[in-house]
Structures are given as structure tokens and as C-alpha cells.
Amino acid sequence: MSKTHEIKVTARDVQGKGASRRLRHAGVIPAVVYGGEAAPININLDHNQIWLAQQNEWFYSSILDLNLDGQVTKVLLRDMQRHPFKQLIIHLDFLRVNENEALTANVPLHFVNEDTSPAGKAADVVVTHELKEVTVSCLPKDLPESIDVDLGELKAGDVIYLSDIKLPKGVEIPALAQGKDHDDAIVTAKHGKEDAADEAPAAE
Template sequence: MAKQHDIQAEIRGTEGKGASRRLRRDGNVPAVLYGAKQDAQAIQLTHKNAMLYAAHEWFYSSIMHMQINGAVQKVLLRDIQRHPFKPTIMHLDFQRVSETEKLRLSVPLHFLNQEKSPAGKLAGVTITHELNEVDIYCLPKDIPEALEVDLSELKLNEIIHLSDVKLPEGVSIPALKLGKEHDLAIVIAKEIKEQEEIAPAADAAAVPASAVKAPAKGAAPAKGAAAKGAAPAKGAAPAKGAAPAKGAAGKK
């Protein structure tokens, strides 16, 4: 039997952006409650309670019993707005639940026995979870807290699809009615490919010019190489077309 989850709220007297800002400054979260063929109602929760509720998985996928000024209503969270960078909840949307009307909602996937599976026991194998939640359609009384996916028989190169998930009675997955292309993979077991090794010859050819060291400052030039701007060796004829050295007399 699913555990009952109780949350606290109060009727909100004023609406509008200015009123919402004042609520937040006072440590409250503005919210709205709608559905079940009734008028929408402005409500509020304390920010402290909202943060406590939001830390639990059931807050996002379970029917909750909301106590509002002494009355209790069954509700489902439909939207949560958070501050872009502060750990703050800005607004909440709740939907009233009718026991006779089916609902579409997301529930989490719980993966079991992965480490016991044949694929999980192999070295060099990675098991990826492509989905962590799935949309279902059912009456409120049939809503599961989560769908369990047993991976105890998962083998290498095997894929588990949405259609492989065992559903409780009265629960369906709407996506499966749209065709085979919507039967998404939720678990994949594949071998990790090693990176290709680069041949040593290729490494040598790829050495950048900047990596080649220049001769040390003051070092003699290599044998047979003339230093830039150096005078010709004693007794050597000047290079063809070269001007005589400064101060040198021309041969008479």
C-alpha cells in the first residue's frame, strides 16, 4: 500500500506580482490549485516546507493530501518554478485529483539488480540508463510510486525498451500507442571501445616546429656553417659581389 503524503498550505488573500514578491520576502511561496471542475484557488506554502517537500521523490509523482485551512484535498504537483541561480522556489502549481478521472503523469524508473546481471559482471562494459522517468496514464488509485526495471538478465549488447517494462494493472504508457518508433530504449549494455593508438612514426612527424630547440646563446655554429654577419676566414677571398671591408685599401 502506498504511503500517504501530507502537505500544508493556506489560502492566499491577494494576487498579482507585487503580492507574490511580498509573500516571498516573508518566507512564503505563492501557488495555485486548479482542476476537478472547480475554480482556481490562490494558495501559499511556507518556503521552508516547500523545500522539504521538494527534496523527496514522491513530491513530483505521487498524489498528496493537501491540508488547507482545516480541509483536505488530494492534489498532484503539476509545475515547479525555481530561481535561476538561488536555491529558491518561486511558484508551484497543483491539480486537484478526481478519483474517477484518469491522469497522465511522470513516474520515476527504479533499476534493480544491475550489478548481478551478466553484463554487469563483465569488465569493460558500460550500462547506460537512457531514461529515468516515464509518462503513464491511469486512475489515481492505480498510480505507482515508481516503475521497477529488473536488470538481472541483462546481457552484453542487449537493449531494454519501454515495451519491456512490467506495468501494474490499470497502468499504461501512452507513447507505446503512437507506434514502434516511440518504443524508446531505456537501458543499453555495450562494450567500451578503447581509443586508437597513434603510431610512433606519426607522433614524430607531428612534432611542431616550436618544439625544436634553438642553439644556446653564444654557442659556436655547426661545423661548416658561417655565423650571420661574421667576417670571412683569414686569407679567404670575399664573396662574389661583396663590398670591401671598411678601411680596406684596394689592390693597386
């Protein structure tokens, strides 16, 4: 189960590019909350707090509790706009979450025990992580912050697919319902010589 993380916000009454620019100069991020039956609302967030939060995986894949004057709204981050070269977050979009309805979210994959696996200990084997995250479907209460993929038994020549992931209770991977063609590889272990042979025709 995913933890929830509370973030205090304030209401934003003034809109427009000029107002948003003044907010950012004051260390405030303009944002919008939408989805569900309620109308979208405009809010402000503290830039320093969000800048620290966005350095953690949970900020992108966990249920967030937006606290507006004591009223909590459960949301998922849906979009973040950053300045092209400054360490500045320009705008955020949040989607309301219904605790009784399944949601779809991207969850990070954590690859564990690779160093102690036969493939990881072999000097001539290259282990490639083909995917860093997976799209899952579940109720909000079941949303994991991350999913571990155990590579302890990985050997040269092995391929681990989406269908090999041990999912937490209540969590599904929608892509697998679309057939074998959507059962993507997430980890491959190949001998270095095999990689060189695969690349040789392209080089020619």
C-alpha cells in the same frame, strides 16, 4: 499504489507581484490550484516544508493532499518555478485530481540488480540508462511513486524497451499504443569497443 502525502496550506487573498515578493521574504511560497470543475484558488505554502519535500521523488510523481483548514484537495504538481541561483522556490502550480478519472503523470524509473547482472559485472561493458522516467496513465489510486526495472539478467548487447517494463496493475504507457516506433529503448548494454567504434566516424 502510490502513498498520499499531506501538505498544509493557507488561503491567499492578496495577489500581485508585490504581494508575492513580500510572501517569499516571509518564507512563504505562493501557489495556485486549478483543474476540474471548481475555479482556480490561490494558496500559500511554507517554504521550508516544501524545500524539504521537493528533494524527494514522491513530490513530483505522487498524489499530494493539500489541506486547507481541514478540507483536503488531491492534486499533482504540474509546475515549479525556482530562483535562477538562490535556493528559493518562487511559485508552484497544482492540478486537481479526480479519483474516478485516469490521469497522466511522469514516474521515475529505478534500475535494480544492475551490479549483479552479467553486463554489470563485465569490465568492458557500458550500461546506459536512456530514460530516467516514463509517462504513464492510470487512476489516481494506482499511480506508483516509481517503477522498478530489473536488470538482473542484462547481458552485453541487450536492449530493454518500454514494452519490457513490468507495470503495476492498472498502469499503462500511452506511448506504446502509438506503435512500435514509440517503443523507446530505456537501457542499452554495449562493449566499450563498440562505443568507440560508433563514435569514430563522428570524430573524423
